[in-house]
Amino acid sequence: MIMNEPCDLTAVEARRLIGRKRLSPVELLESCIARIEMVNPTINAVVATCYDRARDEARTATEALLRGDDLPPLHGLPLGVKDLSNTEGLRTTYGSPIYADFVPDKDERIVASLRKAGAIVVGKTNTPEFGAGGNTNNAVYGATVNPFDTARTAGGSSGGSAAALATGMLPICTGSDTGGSLRRPATYNGVVALRPTVGLVPSDRRPLGFTNYGTLGPMARTVGDVALLLSGMAGGDNIDPLSYPHDVDALRRIEEIDLGGLRVAVSEDLGGAPVDNGLRKVFRDTLAHYSSVFGSCVDKDPDFTTANDVFWILRGVYFVANQKERYDNHRDQLGPNVLFNTEAGLKMTVEEIAWAEAEQTRIYRNFQSYFENFDVLICPGAPVPPFPVDQRAPEIVNGVKMEHYISASAISSWLTLTGHPVVALPIGLDATGTPFGIQIVGPRHGDRFVMGVAHALEALLSQNELTRRPIPDIRALAVEA
Amino acid sequence: MAELCELTAIEARRMIGDKSLSPVDLLESCIARVEAVNPTVNAVTAKAYDRARAEAKEAEAAVLRGDELGVLHGLPLGVKDLLQTEGILTTFGSLLFKDNVPDSDESIVATLRSAGAIVFCKTNTPEFGAGANTTNLVWGATGNPFDPARICGGSSGGSAVALATNMSPLCTGSDTGGSLRIPAAICGVVSHRSTPGLVPTEKHGFGFTTFGVQGPMARNVDDAAMMLSVMARFDPVDPLSSPMRQNLFKGVPEVDLSKLKVAVSTDLGFAIVDKRIRATFEERVGLFKSAFKECIWSEPDLSTVRKTNWVLRALQYLSRYKTLYETRADELGPNVKSNYEAGQKLSAEDIAWATTEQTNLYREMGRFFEDVDILICPTVAVPPFPVEQRYCDEIDGQKLDDYVEWMALTWGLTIPGNPVTNIPCGLEPTGTPFGLQVCGRHHDDRFILGVAKSLERLFERDPRTARPLPDIEKLLV
Numbered sequence: 001m002i003m004n005e006p007c008d009l010t011a012v013e014a015r016r017l018i019g020r021k022r023l024s025p026v027e028l029l030e031s032c033i034a035r036i037e038m039v040n041p042t043i044n045a046v047v048a049t050c051y052d053r054a055r056d057e058a059r060t061a062t063e064a065l066l067r068g069d070d071l072p073p074l075h076g077l078p079l080g081v082k083d084l085s086n087t088e089g090l091r092t093t094y095g096s097p098i099y100a101d102f103v104p105d106k107d108e109r110i111v112a113s114l115r116k117a118g119a120i121v122v123g124k125t126n127t128p129e130f131g132a133g134g135n136t137n138n139a140v141y142g143a144t145v146n147p148f149d150t151a152r153t154a155g156g157s158s159g160g161s162a163a164a165l166a167t168g169m170l171p172i173c174t175g176s177d178t179g180g181s182l183r184r185p186a187t188y189n190g191v192v193a194l195r196p197t198v199g200l201v202p203s204d205r206r207p208l209g210f211t212n213y214g215t216l217g218p219m220a221r222t223v224g225d226v227a228l229l230l231s232g233m234a235g236g237d238n239i240d241p242l243s244y245p246h247d248v249d250a251l252r253r254i255e256e257i258d259l260g261g262l263r264v265a266v267s268e269d270l271g272g273a274p275v276d277n278g279l280r281k282v283f284r285d286t287l288a289h290y291s292s293v294f295g296s297c298v299d300k301d302p303d304f305t306t307a308n309d310v311f312w313i314l315r316g317v318y319f320v321a322n323q324k325e326r327y328d329n330h331r332d333q334l335g336p337n338v339l340f341n342t343e344a345g346l347k348m349t350v351e352e353i354a355w356a357e358a359e360q361t362r363i364y365r366n367f368q369s370y371f372e373n374f375d376v377l378i379c380p381g382a383p384v385p386p387f388p389v390d391q392r393a394p395e396i397v398n399g400v401k402m403e404h405y406i407s408a409s410a411i412s413s414w415l416t417l418t419g420h421p422v423v424a425l426p427i428g429l430d431a432t433g434t435p436f437g438i439q440i441v442g443p444r445h446g447d448r449f450v451m452g453v454a455h456a457l458e459a460l461l462s463q464n465e466l467t468r469r470p471i472p473d474i475r476a477l478a479v480e481a
Numbered sequence: 482m483a484e485l486c487e488l489t490a491i492e493a494r495r496m497i498g499d500k501s502l503s504p505v506d507l508l509e510s511c512i513a514r515v516e517a518v519n520p521t522v523n524a525v526t527a528k529a530y531d532r533a534r535a536e537a538k539e540a541e542a543a544v545l546r547g548d549e550l551g552v553l554h555g556l557p558l559g560v561k562d563l564l565q566t567e568g569i570l571t572t573f574g575s576l577l578f579k580d581n582v583p584d585s586d587e588s589i590v591a592t593l594r595s596a597g598a599i600v601f602c603k604t605n606t607p608e609f610g611a612g613a614n615t616t617n618l619v620w621g622a623t624g625n626p627f628d629p630a631r632i633c634g635g636s637s638g639g640s641a642v643a644l645a646t647n648m649s650p651l652c653t654g655s656d657t658g659g660s661l662r663i664p665a666a667i668c669g670v671v672s673h674r675s676t677p678g679l680v681p682t683e684k685h686g687f688g689f690t691t692f693g694v695q696g697p698m699a700r701n702v703d704d705a706a707m708m709l710s711v712m713a714r715f716d717p718v719d720p721l722s723s724p725m726r727q728n729l730f731k732g733v734p735e736v737d738l739s740k741l742k743v744a745v746s747t748d749l750g751f752a753i754v755d756k757r758i759r760a761t762f763e764e765r766v767g768l769f770k771s772a773f774k775e776c777i778w779s780e781p782d783l784s785t786v787r788k789t790n791w792v793l794r795a796l797q798y799l800s801r802y803k804t805l806y807e808t809r810a811d812e813l814g815p816n817v818k819s820n821y822e823a824g825q826k827l828s829a830e831d832i833a834w835a836t837t838e839q840t841n842l843y844r845e846m847g848r849f850f851e852d853v854d855i856l857i858c859p860t861v862a863v864p865p866f867p868v869e870q871r872y873c874d875e876i877d878g879q880k881l882d883d884y885v886e887w888m889a890l891t892w893g894l895t896i897p898g899n900p901v902t903n904i905p906c907g908l909e910p911t912g913t914p915f916g917l918q919v920c921g922r923h924h925d926d927r928f929i930l931g932v933a934k935s936l937e938r939l940f941e942r943d944p945r946t947a948r949p950l951p952d953i954e955k956l957l958v
Binding site: 199204206207208209210211212236237238239241242244245246247316317318320321324345346347348349350351353354355357358360361364365368371419443444445 | 678683685686687688689690691715717718720721723724726796797799800801803824825826827828829830831832833834836837839840843844846847850851898922923924
């Protein structure tokens with residue numbers, strides 16, 4: 001069921017209409033608010049909201065338009081901000097009861113940057129406690145459910161953003177990604193995300209600045225929208241050790257890519273990541289159907305033999321760095337994922353950590369050699385179909401029991417270690433009726449290039465009703481008025 | 482003496498281009514200088530004269546043929562002995578590698594060669610670059626050209642001495658805790674520690690680090706910048722490397738000093754600094770401060786940098802020397818051993834703390850440079866000490882805890898990773914060169930070099946601040 005409200009427009013189209021004075025920011029905002037009020041009681045994607053302030057800003061944006069001011073790239077576009085990012089005057093909980101009533105007095109950099117680019121913050125989107133996990137559920141707000149099957153998870157940790165986008169509540173949302181938190185919820189909701197090269201979107205709150213871990217990134221319904229949003233959040237800055245000077249405006253100009261000239265590597269499981277057999281089949285069949293459009297397309301796994309151990313050890317250090325103070329002072333208010341990771345981290349030895357840091361660099365370098373022969377790598381976007389919302393994480397994949405709550409994340413977390421840009425792109429539905437997608441991995445710093453590839457593929461996939469972006473039945477999600 | 486080896490690199494390259502200088506003659510002049518003074522100062526380790534002569538002849542032929550010439554075409558180059566050079570003995574200053582002849586160049590050497598530089602010698606370094614006294618069991622100590630009984634600094638000490646004595650117009654160096662800056666300061670030459678990643682390397686054990694920055698060393702800022710223009714590039718083999726919009730290092734423009742707000746600091750707020758160095762710095766600031774729009778005594782808050790440096794350094798040693806420590810500990814020197822053993826005592830919590838703190842310090846520098854354009858401080862906390870002494874263990878009666886404490890002024894800036902150019906500024910009271918660190922914002926290397934160039938121009942007009950030159954006659958055998 002395709003809806004045709006202003007809130008269902010792509011961000012690029014909405015921005016174009018605003019620029020031509022054919023759509024007012026007020027009208028667009030009201031449409032988004034109406035959609036939130038209609039489906040959010042079912043989905044629980046948008047948590048805190050700031051409608052009054054947003055309405056004021058939309059009015060100001062409309063006035064600027066009528067005055068003929070120079071308009072910034074995101075002028076008048078409603079924005080959802082993942083609840084891990086601080087928003088001035090708007091409740092920010094990180095999904096933790098410790099922060100259930102926390103109202104920041106300052107925007108963090110990404111929010112300030114997006115506001116400056118013209119975006120209007122409408123609300124916060126749900127996340128697991130401190131972003132730990134692939135099921136968006138927490139003790140403050142409860143679970144965000146999948147718009148295609150409300151008994152199942154929206155994925156995580158940027159699950160609120162992904163579900164809000166899929167249901168037309170908002171045209172653009174922020175996300176963040178350590179082990180797959182931009183990519184997996186995008187895959188489960190049939191939307192698009194970019195995990196940028198780390199440093200492209202600077203963060204003033206990344207505690208371990210000299211790592212490829214946690215990065216912020218854009219989420220939207222199309223590749224063009226993701227590129228537009230990215231240009232509002234990217235920057236060179238002296239607050240993030242991995243940031244560097246670059247041409248921000250170039251990011252929203254989609255690069256024309258001739259798929260026929262591409263050397264594509266395909267990997268069903270990155271050489272050993274858990275991936276459900278049903279999803280493998282969808283992945284194989286779809287790729288087989290399209291492989292002839294590429295210059296070359298070969299099955300070739302990168303070498304991630306040690307990646308599981310490296311990711312696990314570095315994750316431990318990351319949790320100790322992030323959570324030690326709360327672990328010491330508020331242990332009773334921390335959830336099982338955070339406790340589990342922090343305690344595992346505290347037990348790690350210095351030899352293990354030294355090994356993992358050096359091994360990450362070796363994995364990184366091996367991946368550079370791998371990429372000498374390919375322009376992009378394509379692999380599945382998720383390890384299993386969305387699982388029941390009351391389950392903490394996938395427990396069994398193809399009959400094999402998973403060791404812990406992030407074991408099933410290897411298909412995305414191993415790529416994190418490389419720091420390469422990855423686009424999550426929908427390719428239709430899986431056999432269980434929920435969206436499925438692919439990860440398209442580009443070369444280091446090839447963010448524009450990989451978005452160009454994704455854009456060309458998106459155009460191709462949209463010509464076939466089996467592979468075009470799936471859209472949930474909005475009316476079925478509506479609450480009884 | 483007016484020898485060809487005394488030409489600046491820029492001037493020599495220009496003359497090679499206009500056919501008024503043959504690369505062969507330039508090389509022979511450098512070789513003659515090495516042979517004349519190296520027995521006294523011991524800066525050069527392995528020599529590759531035959532190969533260099535063949536390359537110089539070919540370089541000359543290329544000029545005569547009218548070939549397109551590289552940025553460094555025909556310029557002799559000394560390579561620090563921590564870098565792998567194909568076919569040339571590379572010892573890392575360690576007995577374990579005393580006969581090591583690599584079968585390939587590492588990428589920095591290959592890049593410099595492909596820009597036309599002629600590698601004719603290796604320059605001395607402490608064992609694995611650990612420490613700022615350039616001495617090791619393979620080659621012995623490198624002496625200070627202003628007083629050979631005292632240290633020349635380190636770990637790029639051989640390079641600094643080779644430059645100061647005109648053995649070579651350009652040399653490579655590398656810097657973890659000050660190894661580009663300290664020897665340049667002590668020998669009166671120029672070096673640039675760039676933003677990490679600007680000069681990519683494939684050799685980092687830990688890729689996400691501000692340690693181990695490779696960089697150019699020369700006798701003036703323009704020469705260093707020309708060399709940096711070749712070394713700076715995008716290579717994803719280094720995880721901190723990023724695409725450059727343009728490589729603008731060759732011919733960096735001078736900066737109008739009268740528009741700058743400059744912070745000066747004697748001790749960065751935490752370092753222990755000898756009172757003679759303090760007095761010298763204060764006196765020099767008095768000489769140059771009027772050149773700026775505003776000059777204030779101020780420093781960033783680096784109060785946690787000491788522990789952060791110690792933990793991160795130890796962690797790196799733990800990773801890098803694990804196998805050697807476990808199998809051949811008796812062949813490792815005391816500096817490497819002490820860092821390794823410090824590493825064994827760390828916990829996951831220490832590492833999480835230090836890695837977080839490094840990011841905090843990075844951000845602190847960002848805040849600091851919102852208010853000022855440039856930070857200037859001394860490079861070395863003490864006058865050079867006798868070569869027999871492993872490190873400086875006491876400053877003005879205060880005992881120092883470990884062998885890196887006296888280098889706090891340099892590793893204090895390593896941890897946040899801000900780029901620094903070292904430039905000479907006259908002599909300190911014991912008669913050896915005095916150096917300044919000119920430090921600025923991340924990724925602002927070109928601006929910092931421009932400021933350093935303008936300061937160099939200013940300093941050369943006053944004998945109290947001009948670059949000091951050693952007495953070559955006294956160093957002759």
